[in-house]
């Protein structure tokens with residue numbers, strides 16, 4: 001007993017590395033990612049963020065304490081008021097209008113991932129839901145930091161995807177990631193080995209679905 005977040009990544013080390021160090025991420029960092037792949041990813045990520053916001057609404061519903069309710073409320077507000085606004089603005093810079101976003105067909109990888117998170121939260125409790133969301137929030141923060149530590153990563157105007165890295169290395173996202181790590185470490189500290197096993201399966205499945213999300217971008221799959 002006495003688990004913490006790093007035990008979840010350790011329990012699916014190969015999948016976790018395959019997600020963090022995916023070819024999509026590497027080529028985005030090097031600035032060599034095909035524009036069409038990035039555009040497809042951005043469009044699907046708009047749909048992802050809408051369901052991500054719904055997952056925070058579910059977290060509010062699943063909350064037993066005012067502190068948890070507040071945390072879910074803050075997460076929902078951050079996605080709806082800040083992240084989605086930024087995303088729409090960012091898509092516009094890439095020539096994707098809000099009307100185009102509103103009428104997008106949802107790719108299977110987006111459907112699978114977002115509905116998996118919502119189903120896991122519905123089936124389980126608040127901890128299940130947070131563990132299903134952890135690869136998103138903690139993973140993207142770790143990806144930005146991993147990219148920054150690499151020789152092959154190109155920053156500034158020479159990389160058309162520089163703003164994407166900047167968003168996830170930024171203090172706002174990084175502090176949300178640290179808060180999530182703290183919350184998870186506190187909750188995982190007193191779960192039983194059997195419960196940890198259940199949670200590590202949720203974490204691994206969500207991580208595999210993040211891998212599919214990157215691959216969907218590379219393949220422009222629908």
Ligand SMILES: Cc1ncc(CO)c(N)n1
Nearest residue numbers: 045048135136137140213
């Ligand atoms: C698919 C996906 N995972 C995580 C994040 C981080 O919020 C995102 N925007 N999209």
